[in-house]
Amino acid sequence: MALPTLAHLLQLIIILSAATSHTNAIDRSTYIVHMDKSYMPKAFPTHHHWYTSVLDSTTPKSTQNLIYVYDTALTGFSALLSEAELNSLRKYPGFVSAYADKIVTLHTTHTFEFLSLNPVAGLWPASNYGQDVIVGVIDTGVWPESRSFNDDGMTKVPKRWKGRCQGGQDFNSSLCNSKLIGVRYFNKGVMAANPNTTTTMINSARDTAGHGTHTSSTVAGNYVEGASYFGYASGTARGVAPRAWVAMYKVCTSNYEECYTSDYLSGMDRAVADGVDVMSISMGFSFVVPLYENPFAIASFGAMEKGVFVSTGAGNDGPSLGSLYNGIPWVLTVGASSIDRSFAGTVTLGNGLTITGWTMFPASALVNDLPLIYNKTLSHCNSTGLLSNPPYDGIIICDIDTVDSLYDVETRSKATSAIFICDDPLLAEFQEFFYPGVVIGSKDAEVVIKYAKRSKKPKASIKFQQTILGTKPAPVVASYTSRGPAQSYPGILKPDLMAPGSLVLAAWPPNRLATYIGSNIDLSSDYNLQSGTSMACPHASGVAALLKGAHPEWSPAAIRSAMMTTANPLDNTLNHIRDLGLDLENASPLAMGAGQVDPNRALDPGLIYDVSPHDYVNLLCSMNLTKAQILTITRSNNYTCSSPSEDxxxxxxxxxxxxxxxxxxxxxxxxxxxxxxxxxxxxxxxxxxxxxxxxxxxxxxxxxxxxxxxxxxxxxxxxxxxxxxxxxxxxxxxxxxxxxxxxxxxxxxxxxxxxx
The missing domain is CATH 2.60.40.2310 (Immunoglobulin-like)
Structure with a gap:
């Protein structure tokens, strides 16, 4: 065997060096490290010098591993570290926490980013993402197989938990885990009112409506990569408090339009007994109910006495004043707002000009290089227009007056595709769009029409499934959100605040309709976009859970106060929040409460307005209620009316x-x-x-x-x-x-x- 030449030896050294370097790169990962700057020795002139010294003592000095130093928005640094080096660093004085660097992706609901929740600073890390907090959701049940209820990264079920996982029709008790720690269903009221029913799926906590799955995953769903609504809002889904435990109390079934007070009261009562910390209720009455006849008011008073924070939606009967129906003084009442996100389709004209419009067509349809058709005489989308009788396959250009007429227009259309012209601001809340078209404003329409009229063979293409962030102004008050004064008790300003509620993406049962194409193709999805104060409520409930985790000693009133006094009355243009239901006029607190919830500011509110249970009783005593009516709410004779006060x-x-x-x-x-x-x-x-x-x-x-x-x-x-x-x-x-x-x-x- 021939001896290796010098060239061979050099080549071998280079290969071994490269392999060693590659191994070192693989062994190390980038970590974000948080440090307590109060531990910095006075000998160091800057934090940069301190961090360099810390790394020198825990890693080889020859390794250039410091990447960034953070000293303004946060305190710490990022560095390439091996597992052993990170473990050594954890023992260093001043070390706070560390986590692996991650690729930044779009969040599905986008509300977390919009509300400035982030892993670097503020309420998320301060509360450990809601860890050790139990959220009870009073709703239509849950789809336990949803990926949002996986228990990866969750801690063990706490010993203080007294709940159970109740089995039933198509629901095995083994479906609960360390995320979904409790499930119960309450249907004796609905069964008593409908004794001859043979409907299936009623003796189970399984969600056959979708509402409960959506709200519970919004408040505390676990991390789910690759979630989207037919390509829109794709990214990693998560709840507002992703490390909180979830317990579902099914008190309503999709098989009946009515849900019964007896079931509500039983579910809420059981939730308090089981030991929930926060109760999220995206339901209510659409008519005026006295507090002493309102199951939410009655059960939530008892919950408040036990230290349970209760969050409810304001209702969806806006924009009229006095339409709010959950005006209970001892709960948080949440209005709905928009998000700085829109869904779009891009129109590319034959001359190369691209225009962005609105669409939510749920497919990647092929609308490529089709003739662009415009007829000024027949340009309105009516029964005699081009949509009903297109001359040939192509993209029709036509006007619609309001977004409400869009559904009818889509139903009647026989054209291959269409570009609708509409300036209705309510388009931002529209969802059902089962036609391969796009909506543009009148300003953009001028360019499109000009091209269609002047070109000999005008053509266009449309690309769907686009998501746009940074929409302005945002938030705006949703048109549908109910407004105060609260007729059940108008002396307290309601709603208290608002939270994202329009087109929120969250988990959905795969056997429920999500949307459709045309008139006969139903589509399912594991994640669905929904709008309403039902979607706003769990956002606020999640923030309350985070605050409970960060400040376990705070009362429900203190948490509510912190959320209200730090809420933001300004939008992302730094102007007063506007009201979509009132032609974008400045929104009043009867629509938005104190403003948009601001989680990070609520962590450190400065001052709080606290309220004791007896203070609420003093309020009840000022309302000319009978002793029996007050006792219905308080359930105790320990309270007296010695100091009635409406203040x-x-x-x-x-x-x-x-x-x-x-x-x-x-x-x-x-x-x-x-x-x-x-x-x-x-x-x-x-x-x-x-x-x-x-x-x-x-x-x-x-x-x-x-x-x-x-x-x-x-x-x-x-x-x-x-x-x-x-x-x-x-x-x-x-x-x-x-x-x-x-x-x-x-x-x-x-x-x-x-x-x-």
Whole structure:
């Protein structure tokens, strides 16, 4: 055997070096490392020097592994580390946490990104993503096989949990796991009302409607890669509190339009007994019910006494004033808003010009180089137009007046495809689009029509399944969300706040209709886009779960206060949030409450408005209810009516007037608790509603220590206008030499049948 030459040896050394280098690269991964900067020794001039020294002590000095230093939005660094090096780093003084770097992908609902929830800083890491919190969902059941209820990464079921996984028709108790830790169904009420029913799937917690699966996965679904709605909003799905446990209480079945109070009460009662921390209820009455006859009000009072946070939707009967039906003082009432995301199709003309329009056609249809047809005389999408009698296969251009007429137009169309021209802003909330077409605005239509008229052989192509982020303005108040004043008790401003509710993507039963193509092709999907305050409610419930995880000592009222006083009244253009139901006018708190929920700011609200159970009883005592009616709600004779008061310590203010009112003066007293560390001084800044004068005394409040309480009075004087329009403003307590702003909305509203 011949000896290797020098060239061979050099080549072998190069190969071995490359292999060693490749092995080192494989052994190391990029990690984001969070550090407590208070641990930095004074000997180091900067954090960069400190982090370099830390890495030198835990990794080979020859390894250039420091990638980024973070010192503004977060404190720490990113570096290439092996598992052994990371374990060594964990023992270093000042180490907080670390996690592997990941490829950034679009979230399916996109609401987490829109609400600024992120793994680097804020409420997600502070609460460990909702770990150790149990969310009970009162709804239509659950589809347990959905990937959103996988238990990867979940901790063991807590010993304090008293629930169970109830089996039934097509639902084996083994389907529960460390994510879906409890399932029960309650149907004795519906069975009693329908004794001769033979409907299947009623003796089970399995979701045959889809609603419960959607809401429960929104509040606390686990991570699911590759989720989408027929190619729209594709990415990784997750709930607002992805590490929280889920328990489903099925109190309603899809087989009946009515759901029964007895089932609701039993489900909510059992949820409290089982030990849930947060209760999410995306249901309610669409008519006025007195508090003492409202199952939500009754059961949620008991839940509140036990420290359970209850979140409900405002309803979908907007935009009329007084349409809100979950105006319960001791729960969170959530309105619905849009997301900064839209779904689109791109139109490419034969001359190369590309225009983006709106579509949700659920397929990657082939609409390529088809003739573009425009006839000015027949350009309106009516029964005699081009859609009904196209001269040949092609893409028709025609007008529609409103988005409501789109369904009828799609049904009648015999054209291969169409470009609809429409400027209706309600298009942003439209979903069912089973026709291979696209909607564009009148401005873009000018270019398309000009090309179609001047070109000898105009052609166009349409590409579907596009998702666009950064839509402005957003959020806007959804047109359908119900508005206050709450007729069950108008003296408390409702809704409390709003959360994303329009076109939210979440889990869906695969045997339920998701959408369709044409008039006879039904389509299923594991994930579906849905709109309503039913979708907004679980977003807020998820935020409450995160806050419960970060602040387990806070009462339900404290959590609600933190969410309200930090809610954002501005959109992503930094202007006041607008109302889609009122031609994009500035939204009043009767539509949006305090504003859009802001999870990260709610983590550290500065001040909170706390409320005890007896404070709610004092409110009930001021409502001229009988002892029996009050006892129905409180379920206890331990409460007395010695101090009735309609002035609840709530983080918002509302003054009501009737048609006979000319001038009104109202004084409120509030008590705030300092939840910040150390001494704090806050100064009042007031924006008074039009035709109002507001006085706040004292104008400054001083806190010496944490959990100290201070009180103030707010007096509003209002001279009624002839037209009876809702007016609104705000009170903001601004921390001097600090970062906290504690905002409360102020509303002056009519409350007469002839004024609403």
């Amino acid at each position: 609840l310590n709530y983080p918002s203010f509302i003054v009501l007037y009737t048609n006979k009112t000319t001038m009104i003066t109202r004084t409120f007293q509030r008590t705030v608790t300092n939840v910040g560390d150390g001494p704090r001084i806050y100064k009042a800044e007031v924006t008074a509603p039009e035709h109002s004068t507001i006085f706040v005394w004292p104008e400054k409040i001083l806190f010496v220590k944490k959990y100290e309480k201070q009180s103030y009075n707010l007096t509003i004087k209002y001279m009624k206008e002839k037209n009876g329009i809702v007016k609104f403003g705000s009170l903001v307590w601004v921390e001097e030499n600090g970062n906290h702003t504690v905002r409360s909305p102020i509303v002056v509203s009519p409350f007469d049948d002839d004024l609403l």
